[in-house]
Amino acid sequence: MQELPTLTVSMIGAPGSGKSTYLHALYATMTRGVGNCNLHEVTNNADVQILESWHDLGQGTSLPQTSVKPISYRFVFSREMNPSALLDWTDFRGGALHDFVGVDGSLDTQTLLNKISLSQAIFVTLDGEHFRKPVTPERREPLARAMVTHRISSVITETLTRRTARGLAWPSITILITKADLIDWGGGPGRTLTGVVDEVRNLLPVAFQPRVCTAVCPVTVGPLQTLPDGNVRPDGVDPNDVHLPLMFTMTHYYRTAAHLDDQHLGKLAAERGSLKERLAALPQSSRRAVRDQRLRLEQELRAVEAEIGHNQRRYDQSTQAISALAARLGNLRVFEGGSPARWAAGRRA
Template identity: 35%
Template structure:
């Protein structure tokens, strides 16, 4: 287990590929990739995921859709032998985010709403074939809600509410990963070379997912695929076409944002606050010692206590500085891992 924990939640319409992505991501990282490694804290969970991946690679069987009972996952992400972060994940069915709540509604609808409020990272999962059609239509600024199979307006509004609530509480907005599954279909359906379809998607993403234009929101566009399986959504695919791409990048980005916002930025604020407190204590100590030998004799207990407070404060100050420095070094390493990925900060597109 690590000292850090990220609550991650995925939003996506039914059939968008949330469960399949989660299985592929774990399979990729559980085998290790460029020094990164992931394991499930529950051995039975590890076995279930491994068996599902074997069924895909051997027989072409895709993971079954979820029912109304969300599946809990506890993952630990490592780099080498160093545990970086614990991921608390829950896999909800697509309908949990799109159906009406209220009396008599399935319990997972309210559970997903509550979970979003405390999520450190939100993955918005979009089906690549629908994104490809949007690109083919020249990326219109507005989609007809009745004809939007991705339910983007609903999801974007829900994420925006979460970001607004956290900002009002003085908390950083969750990181947002716009996860485009079945990325091989982007070029095929749009009629453009894949890299051009991706560039067009990146340039115009705020038309599709309007929340990424919000102040204080950091997001990344990440195309992923398990293989080149075509447009159909069968229960089985050709196992020889399994070819995972980019599946680890969303987890790396979630950790990078957590380090930047939760450790470095807030840690630096804490270091400055402790430093100011030490300065005040030093002035108080100087005042106690300024009265001469006789006065100091009578105040020796108070002086000794203040000395001890300052020593303890300096130790905490050093530990906080060390945590910030370590987080900054780790963040710089993660930035390299995400080089050339489209990242949005308060609506401004950057290439990571």
């Protein structure tokens, strides 16, 4: 496989909030392809395993809970069948988020925290069950405890702080309202996306602070009605909008890459200008010292020109991907620094 840039993706949320189910639905959807974009697992056995579990869910068998041993995936993201990024995605158990670390703690908790600090993308799962009714001030704290949003906030804060200290770009944050089919989106006496987004902002203000890019997306795998035997109704599997968070994640990745390449191109252009000035200032002389200096400057100039060409091609590829992916964000609500992102303005409801 060609050398691809690797994006580390982390998912955090309370136990039972739908992390594993969402991941399976996303993979099953993206293997078929959406908008000329696809996913596939690098390892054939992992591909078979995740799709077998998805097929079992479609036949009524609930997904097993993630154990203390995390499950790691390496997905290749392709656009128009051109592989463009490798997604390092680990599925942790829900309880790992709020366990202790150290000698008396859980090994997967420390692994999760380390993984998040390296992530270019963080997915936060909030159970849509909690948003069936308005999140009033009286309900906010009990729901914050149920959805562990205090712990989620502290982990995000630590991640942003650590990445700032290391001079790394901040990750995108996607807040998934899972099980969104449980919410009455009828308007009037029902709920509106705008209202739910406002409630999410009150629960997780850290995700809407300056410089943070955050998307809020209701997703559903279908009305997975639980039967008396603990399994689900086979006809309840019906994924909807599960691909949108990935489209946002990749769009943000390309925007960050394009910004860094644009900055680097500016520095390279200045370096090229300096080299040309130094070449022009050399005297017309056949002396060996002058010839050697001219040769060295010409070599440096060719190297800079080659690097400019490489970075320009990469910048052009990123901007093309941004244009293609941003057009597919649909009704996704995207915020930059707490304000609606103009580059991702979708429909409003």
